[in-house]
Amino acid sequence: MKVLDLGTSSLREVNSVLQTATTGEFVVSNPQGAHALGCGLDAPVTLRVEGPVGYYCGGMNQQANVLVDGNAGTGLAENIMSGTVTVTGNAGQSAGATGHGGLVVVQGNASARCGISMKGVDIVVGGDVGHMSAFMAQAGALIVLGDAGADLGDSIYEAQLFVRGSTTSLGADCVEKEVRPEHLDFLAVRLADAEMDANPADFSRYGSARMLYNFHPDDVNAVEAAR
């Protein structure tokens, strides 16, 4: 395990070490809200950040497992491709935005626009999500153990939304859907991956009414799966 101290090293130095590593375990101390920490990782490394981070932590992540022991600012794990980004505290707005794959876990609350334009990432939030979460979400799943703010899933395409608590309001073309056995199975797996203790049967499911967009015949399988 290698310790990188942002109190004595520059952010560029730390990111350079992380981005060129091909394997190994790293700890970053004294992050002090630094931006873009651990962005662009593309190897099966493990990164633990001891303290709060600023914007875009774990952005574009591939393969790596990133754990932030603290809060995260705007754009956590933006455009994540694979791997896992976990935050023990709260996340600022646009967590998991545009993510293509992998898993984002926020143990506390996520703010506005969580999962905006998500394209395949799975996001699990232990607390609440703010307004306009999963806006224009295209694929993947947003799983919220708490409540969802106003306009959940506005203009949604084929992502799946699961909320255990209340929803202030649903956005345009977002509707509640039946929870079928395959959804319970999926929730059980993802909740376990996220190390969240919750009963899949307690969640409601939301998705697209498909009145706002014209889908392509090639996407019929995704449409069938989300029905």
Added chain:
Amino acid sequence: MCGIVGLFLKTGRHEHELGHLTSLMLEQMRERGPDSAGFAIYGDDREEETRLTVLAESIDIDWDAVCGRLSGALDGLVSYRTVLDHAIIETTATGSEARRWLIDHVPEVTVLGFGHAIELYKAVGDPRLVAERYDLAGRSGTHAIAHTRMATESAVTTAGSHPFSTGEDTCLVHNGSLSNHNLLREVLESKGVSFQTENDTEVAAGYVAWRLTEGDTLVEALERGIDDLDGFYTLCVGTRDGFAVLRDPIACKPAVMAETDDWVAMASEYRSIAQLPGVEHATVWEPEPARVFAWSRS
């Protein structure tokens, strides 16, 4: 872009270092607003006296003469001290009348603010240099609000820098832009509010000050503002003994808040808050849109 910081002390523990802590927070926001900066600091509250912070930018002004005329026009004692191009005019006369007289009779100066506890300083240039020039770090007090500006809506001038203040002991900093400020300025002018710039944020400051004089609490004034202010904004507002934060209903402009037993802080980014003593035990959150977060010390 712009950067905002605000620090409200709930106890006396850090009053001696309020300016120092605010300068540390401001330093972190330099990149968000490199063209100008300003700060308002509340302290040394004196019931019998009003202090007016007056700016004479790029001109040599005879403050003795100005204060002599002011003293003759108003019913009260007038004295002053200067801090570079700013003058702090102290008077026992009514603050709003003194402000009005200066605006009407000394058009070459800008009245940055007035009140029993507030002083404001602002200038064009690197926020670090602005803080040093007006000795932010050496000041004590109960709460402070500061701003680094990246001008989008009006020119890079000292008068266009934040914080803006139009009412007694009330000031406001803003990240964003208002879209209905011209109409709102006309409405407020018809109610007797006077403005000194074309800046949108001054209109928001005038709006809040007007609502407070109409009897609203700070929370009520800002809640009404959600309906009346159109545009993008994260606002941080200071009053004589209060502090509040409001984001517009869409909340595109960033804000993070933190609270301990000793202080409440807000900033555009966590980096600023990370400078504060005891932050490792603070509650940290992103303020929800269209919700007023307010504290008072009374």
